[in-house]
Amino acid sequence: MAQPTTNIKYIEFTSEEQDIMALKQLQAAVVERQEALERLLQVIQDLHESGIFDILHGLLVSKEKIAGILLEQILKPSVLGTVKNAMTAMGTVSKIDPNQLSTLTEALVSGLKAGQERLESNKKAGMFELAKALRDPGMNRALVLMLGFLQGLGQAL
Template identity: 40%
Template sequence: MAAPIQKVIRQEPVQSPLESKHPSASEELQLLVEELHQSGILEAARAMLGAKESIAKILVEQLLRKDVLTLINNVMAAGTVLTKLDPGQLERLTEGLNAGVTEANETIERNQSISIMGLLKTLQDPDVNRALQFAIGFLKGLGKTI
């Protein structure tokens, strides 16, 4: 006769890794896919994957247009220029431009004509003189490079 069973080993059912570790994550993933399906985004994404060669061809054609290439080159050139500028100087310049535009708008709103004597008096203003020195220096530097 066989020996009697002394110990009973129970086996627990094994769950999938998604169910056992993160049941809420799998539920959220299912809800996300359902939302994408209901809104039509999932179908559009599948259609785009099916037409990837046509889409790639259109994209390349658009990128190779002369005006797009010019834009890309201009953005790259502007990026190169911006990397050479001192951030402190650029910040002061943009603040000055903002203040200048504000002052110019206020001057236009006053709608006053300026006489020759008024112009000469304005040239003696330290702020105007500093801006003129900056403009002359800018023009000199620009002239050297063009």
């Protein structure tokens, strides 16, 4: 039977050997990613030539002053009102069924195009044309939608 191992020798590398191994690993990583690193260096050069680094450095140097100005602007009542309105609008839109919203948006775009064409034709609308329009199925659907919308709006008010 074999003798149990009782003496374990750990290999200890000197600081210089550790540095050499780290450099070899880094060199292998650079070789593996050569194309990506070359592209990254080109992007860095482009940013440098365009002055973006100077702008970023200026921003970092004056970060406290810029943060103060930004905070001052954000806390203005008009900006706060705009943010609140945007959040309310987003909440309202999120309550609408996406399919309904898509259909309504497409119909709105179509209606705007038709309305613009009608305006450009300089054609006047008469009573007879209004009565005739009520018999048009598309116009009737739009009127039914608008009447339902106005009724719901009135009830909610």
